[in-house]
Amino acid sequence: MTAVDGATVGDALAIHDAVARAPVGSDLTYTLRRDADVFRVALPVRRFDRRDFATVFAPMLAVGAWTVAVGAALVVARPEVATLHAAFLVCLTLGLSLVTGPDQYGPYRFVSVFYLALALFPASVFHLSAAFLWWPSVWTRRLVAAVYAPVRGRRRRARRPALRADGVSAAPLPRVLRAREHDRALRRHR
Amino acid sequence: MRPHEVHGVEARERPVVVEHGADATGQERHAERGDEPGKLVPRGAIALEIDVQRRLRPDHEARRRSERPRRRGDVACQRALGRRTRARRRPAAPRPPPADDANRAREGCASFPTPRRRRRAAPPPRDRTSAARARGSRGSATAASAALPATTSAVTAAMPATLASCSRAARRPARPRTCRRRDRAARPFGATPRGSKSRHTRRSRAADERVGARPAPRRAARRTPPRARSCRPHRWRPRTRVRGAKYRPIAGTSHGVTSAWPRIRAYAIVAAIVRFRSPAAAMRNRGTSATQASIHPHGSRSESPCRPPATHTDEDRTTDPIHRSARLRPPWWLPVLLVPVVAVTVLCTRDALTWVGRPFAGFLFSTTASWSRSGDRRGAIRRSGESSGAS
Numbered sequence: 001m002t003a004v005d006g007a008t009v010g011d012a013l014a015i016h017d018a019v020a021r022a023p024v025g026s027d028l029t030y031t032l033r034r035d036a037d038v039f040r041v042a043l044p045v046r047r048f049d050r051r052d053f054a055t056v057f058a059p060m061l062a063v064g065a066w067t068v069a070v071g072a073a074l075v076v077a078r079p080e081v082a083t084l085h086a087a088f089l090v091c092l093t094l095g096l097s098l099v100t101g102p103d104q105y106g107p108y109r110f111v112s113v114f115y116l117a118l119a120l121f122p123a124s125v126f127h128l129s130a131a132f133l134w135w136p137s138v139w140t141r142r143l144v145a146a147v148y149a150p151v152r153g154r155r156r157r158a159r160r161p162a163l164r165a166d167g168v169s170a171a172p173l174p175r176v177l178r179a180r181e182h183d184r185a186l187r188r189h190r
Numbered sequence: 191m192r193p194h195e196v197h198g199v200e201a202r203e204r205p206v207v208v209e210h211g212a213d214a215t216g217q218e219r220h221a222e223r224g225d226e227p228g229k230l231v232p233r234g235a236i237a238l239e240i241d242v243q244r245r246l247r248p249d250h251e252a253r254r255r256s257e258r259p260r261r262r263g264d265v266a267c268q269r270a271l272g273r274r275t276r277a278r279r280r281p282a283a284p285r286p287p288p289a290d291d292a293n294r295a296r297e298g299c300a301s302f303p304t305p306r307r308r309r310r311a312a313p314p315p316r317d318r319t320s321a322a323r324a325r326g327s328r329g330s331a332t333a334a335s336a337a338l339p340a341t342t343s344a345v346t347a348a349m350p351a352t353l354a355s356c357s358r359a360a361r362r363p364a365r366p367r368t369c370r371r372r373d374r375a376a377r378p379f380g381a382t383p384r385g386s387k388s389r390h391t392r393r394s395r396a397a398d399e400r401v402g403a404r405p406a407p408r409r410a411a412r413r414t415p416p417r418a419r420s421c422r423p424h425r426w427r428p429r430t431r432v433r434g435a436k437y438r439p440i441a442g443t444s445h446g447v448t449s450a451w452p453r454i455r456a457y458a459i460v461a462a463i464v465r466f467r468s469p470a471a472a473m474r475n476r477g478t479s480a481t482q483a484s485i486h487p488h489g490s491r492s493e494s495p496c497r498p499p500a501t502h503t504d505e506d507r508t509t510d511p512i513h514r515s516a517r518l519r520p521p522w523w524l525p526v527l528l529v530p531v532v533a534v535t536v537l538c539t540r541d542a543l544t545w546v547g548r549p550f551a552g553f554l555f556s557t558t559a560s561w562s563r564s565g566d567r568r569g570a571i572r573r574s575g576e577s578s579g580a581s
Contacts, residue, residue, distance in 0.1 A: 015551070016550075019549060019550055019551045020548065020549055022549065023549075024549045028551065030551070043551060043552045043553070044552060045549050045550070045551065045552070046549065046550060046551075046552050047547060047548070047549055047550070048545045048546055048547065048548050048549070048550045049546065049547070050546055052545075052546075053542065053543070053545060053546050056554065057542040057545065058542075061535070061538065061539055061542060064535070065535050068528075068531055068535075072524060072528055075520060075521065075524055076520045076524070079519060079520050079521050079524075085521070088524075092527060092531065095531075096531060096534065099531075099534060099535045099538050100534060100538055102538055102541065102542040102545075103538050103541055103542075105554040106541070106545070106554075107541055109537065109538075109541065110534055110537075110538065113534060
């Protein structure tokens with residue numbers, strides 16, 4: 001969108017200002033450009049009523065807040081289960097992207113938060129799958145370890161509790177990362 | 191402790207038959223006490239005998255922690271619980287205990303094969319007094335019986351040899367910690383393949399913490415070179431038939447599945463979430479009693495090798511110190527993450543509410559997508575050079 005009623009607009013806030021100045025019911029001509037083609041569309045100015053809010057914004061806000069709340073409740077209920085930590089990350093990224101969704105149509109305060117949560121969502125799903133107890137092959141474990149290499153940091157093996165008999169652990173990173181340990185354990189067992 | 195249950199042994203008042211000659215030791219004991227074969231003894235008396243023996247043992251608490259629970263599929267355990275018919279028993283063959291099995295045979299465990307590492311045990315004592323001295327602080331049924339008062343001696347005399355053999359602590363010493371350490375280290379993911387013996391013989395870390403046990407020392411490096419490496423877990427899956435036992439371990443997984451997935455399965459995790467319990471606790475109350483016994487962590491709730499069917503109640507669940515304390519401590523990073531998220535949510539909700547009653551263009555535009563009503567589609571879209579009079 002390049003212009004509103006012939007007046008050039010530079011960003012989205014300028015469009016909102018132009019629309020807000022026009023009376024409700026009057027037509028505004030918006031100039032759009034796609035590649036080399038330039039379009040013009042005339043639309044009447046409307047009032048954003050409660051039905052619009054309930055249709056567009058309310059579902060995003062409600063579902064996003066509920067998703068984050070469910071993830072946090074799971075962690076509070078079972079804080080020692082590493083899988084639920086990963087599930088909370090999934091809920092957090094998904095819920096945060098939904099909560100900041102209405103802001104993407106104005107006033108654009110949390111655009112960076114929205115895109116950050118959106119970008120972290122696949123990573124959190126990956127983390128969730130890695131937090132489950134599984135038995136991957138050697139190369140799969142090395143691939144997972146390579147993915148986690150930038151965030152692994154310092155090892156604290158002495159303070160980290162071992163995996164308990166019931167399969168839960170408070171370890172922040174999935175144990176599938178310990179490929180070398182796993183190989184050593186296999187050799188010891190043999 | 192409930193009156194009808196003594197260390198997990200169900201003490202019903204159903205009479206059992208004094209078994210003569212189940213092994214060499216049993217014959218010796220009953221011969222000394224003058225019981226005639228086929229004598230009917232109330233089962234409660236037998237449970238009392240076990241209770242008295244356990245209480246008289248000086249270190250029975252420490253030994254109880256390291257006891258390995260006895261599966262209900264075990265032959266001696268079934269005999270003790272009266273679930274195996276008499277016709278299926280093997281005829282008792284009195285035989286002198288071999289020299290290397292002396293300690294175990296004295297406790298009525300001659301029917302169990304001797305583990306290889308215990309064949310180099312001390313030579314058999316010559317008489318009962320020296321036998322009790324040789325066992326030392328471990329205590330035994332015989333030594334405990336000698337210290338009983340006269341009233342309990344009669345009860346003690348009625349104890350069949352098979353029930354004495356049911357007490358795992360009475361016939362085998364505590365397992366070295368290094369073995370448990372090795373078993374734990376062999377499964378870095380906590381996964382135990384189906385039919386694993388180590389699952390039953392090791393003690394959980396939670397149980398270690400509960401009893402305040404000293405952490406196990408790190409095992410020394412192995413001197414022999416490892417075998418050829420294999421990346422497949424089923425290559426090293428332990429045998430399904432455990433040495434010295436006549437049962438097949440029942441795992442949480444189905445028997446047709448050959449994968450090495452752990453017994454904590456998805457439905458257990460869901461049940462744990464719904465019921466606020468750990469997945470292991472959810473698995474514990476599921477399935478047959480054999481399943482529950484096989485996944486039961488050592489030292490947590492079992493007090494006897496002969497474990498009755500699980501009778502966990504809500505009271506047990508709430509008094510579990512591990513899970514109760516863990517529930518009360520959410521991770522520190524949770525409020526750190528939630529506070530800004532709540533702030534963002536409040537701000538976004540407030541901004542979204544300011545849209546109500548405000549004039550807008552009829553469609554919502556952002557950098558990626560736009561929302562509009564279906565009625566807006568009939569808006570005239572014209573190419574800029576087609577007609578100049580329309581706008």
